[in-house]
Amino acid sequence: MEAWQKALLAWYRENARPLPWRGEKDPYRVLVSEVLLQQTRVEQAALYYRRFLERFPTLKALAAASLEEVLRVWQGAGYYRRAEHLHRLARSVEELPPSFAELRKLPGLGPYTAAAVASIAFGERVAAVDGNVRRVLSRLFARESPKEKELFALAQGLLPEGVDPGVWNQALMELGATVCLPKRPRCGTCPLGAFCRGKEAPGRYPAPRKRWAKEERLVALVLLGRKGVHLERLEGRFQGLYGVPLFPPEELPGREAAFGVRSRPLGEVRHALTHRRLLVEVRGALWEGEGEDPWRRPLPKLMEKVLRKALPLLAHAGVVPLPDA
Ligand code: SF4
Structure with missing residues (x-):
């Protein structure tokens, strides 16, 4: 393992926020947390995570509920397609399959979510690249506009041997969510400061995507x-x-x-x-x-x-x- 990887993992052990899904290995619970986190602030996601699992503690319970009920519990979390997809998925399988390739085939499960569930719940060596990881890696390796494929290949190659891939993926995401922030990265306190090629001008990496419409x-x-x-x-x-x-x-x-x-x-x-x-x-x-x-x-x-x-x-x-x- 390289020095920067050790530094990141040590930082994560000390600084990971105590969120309700930390350490969770149950695939359904991991899936719910990941789906919620996609477009919801973490504090709100934590609230809805508890609420949702209280009402639908298993994939079976979710499948048995009506869509209207699921949407009512989801109400306020926004981006309702996510709840609809979860519900449809619950009705399409009895349990979540234990590999990235099979998870990817399920309705509504994108590459990021499938990789997060496969690595966190099943320990598969697959990189989960969300917006946070994209930003951290672009800055760390000074890549201005990395293509999705290129980024995934880079992330995949960085998975260290002998480390739980779920922990590694979460460590990168956590750094992006709390230190390597989009607007004001905290390079001064970043565990990767000594290794980062982009820290002189972090705003350049990755180059902003197209601007908001009118x-x-x-x-x-x-x-x-x-x-x-x-x-x-x-x-x-x-x-x-x-x-x-x-x-x-x-x-x-x-x-x-x-x-x-x-x-x-x-x-x-x-x-x-x-x-x-x-x-x-x-x-x-x-x-x-x-x-x-x-x-x-x-x-x-x-x-x-x-x-x-x-x-x-x-x-x-x-x-x-x-x-x-
Ligand atoms: S040094 Fe700065 S730009 Fe580089 S990874 Fe850390 S926070 Fe991000």
Whole structure:
């Protein structure tokens, strides 16, 4: 093992954050933690990890639950596709297969997650390359725009002999998450400082990917009926969830006419999706239909924000109880 690898492992033993999935070897639990961590802050992921496993302690329990229930438990963690994929996966196998190659064939399991589960739960020598590892390796070896394949091959070649590959993968990820930060890496206290080729200009590695798209404007129409809010089943990335009508501003007159209402503005909500930034004008109107209590349905984060913006209207009508804070 090289000196920098020893330094990294020693640092990890001393500094790994005490997270609820540390040391976990059960493949299902490792999978849940990895899926949650993909797009959720670690504190929040820890919260949802406990909540999710309390309700669905095994792959079997998850398979037996309805998708709506799974989404409700996931509610607030965002990126609902992940919950949907987990659910579909639970229904497709009795247990998780013990190799990277087989895990990779499961629905919705990308190379990173399959490698994380294979290495952490089953001890397979396979590198797990997430955004953190990509950044650490790009800086350590001063690679400006490494291709995915190249990076994976590099990471694979770095797996030290005689070390639990799950521990090694997590050590690299932990360094990226807590020391080799995207904007202000803490090179002064980094265990790899003496070995790092990119530390003079860490901002150059890896070169930034393409810039965010311009903000997209949309309108959310909150229609308050006799029993609550008009909700629709959402499509696309929010499939399985519910929300109020959401559409481009030019469709407003047509939508108002279809519901027989004139709406008024209630405020604006900003929301970021994976490749889009939204600026949503929230509008509200009293409506002749029935509607329902929106807090009883699984809602994407965006719709929670929209409905909170509409709270004065909802509270005024008194038909919709306020949600828990
Ligand atoms: S020395 Fe700086 S740039 Fe290099 S790995 Fe450590 S934190 Fe990252």
